[in-house]
Amino acid sequence: MSKTEQDLKDAFAGESQANRRYLAFAAAADREGHPQAAKLFRAAAEAETVHAHNHLKALKGIKSTKENVLEAIAGETHEFKNMYPRMLESARAEGNKEAERSFHYANEVEKIHAQLYQKVLGNLGATKETFAYYVCPVCGYTSEKEPPDSCPVCGTKGKMFKKID
Ligand SMILES: [Fe+2]
Ligand SMILES: [Fe+2]
Numbered sequence: 060m061s062k063t064e065q066d067l068k069d070a071f072a073g074e075s076q077a078n079r080r081y082l083a084f085a086a087a088a089d090r091e092g093h094p095q096a097a098k099l100f101r102a103a104a105e106a107e108t109v110h111a112h113n114h115l116k117a118l119k120g121i122k123s124t125k126e127n128v129l130e131a132i133a134g135e136t137h138e139f140k141n142m143y144p145r146m147l148e149s150a151r152a153e154g155n156k157e158a159e160r161s162f163h164y165a166n167e168v169e170k171i172h173a174q175l176y177q178k179v180l181g182n183l184g185a186t187k188e189t190f191a192y193y194v195c196p197v198c199g200y201t202s203e204k205e206p207p208d209s210c211p212v213c214g215t216k217g218k219m220f221k222k223i224d
Pocket of ligand 2: 198199210211212213
């Protein structure tokens with residue numbers, strides 16, 4: 060990998076993290092009653108997404124949808140087979156309950172994501188019909204078409220789920 064490719068990779072990671080960090084900061088600013096700070100966090104977060112996508116494009120990191128879905132399946136599978144089990148074990152050994160729960164939620168949901176991507180891969184180009192997904196605001200559990208009555212991973216009520224379409 061060239062120096063510039065490594066730089067693009069590092070910058071993509073940094074800008075991506077800044078986006079999520081700023082969105083979390085914006086929600087905190089709203090809760091604390093600082094709406095102007097919240098707006099700037101959200102505006103900067105949007106700009107960091109533009110930067111992140113530009114870097115990813117320069118890295119030739121966006122391919123055909125079939126290739127992108129295959130990459131997503133590989134990423135999710137790596138996470139629930141290797142990455143999170145290892146992290147869960149360390150968090151347990153260190154007695155970090157909050158980290159353990161966070162890793163557990165992600166680990167369970169990445170399994171579902173891999174299945175959902177697999178399903179979409181099988182249907183690519185087969186049908187024009189689409190449906191919505193629903194995402195649990197607590198653990199990220201993702202369902203098709205309807206939210207569950209309550210989240211199978213964390214128990215949150217289905218009516219709290221966010222509709223994505
Ligand atoms: Fe995932
Ligand atoms: Fe959940």
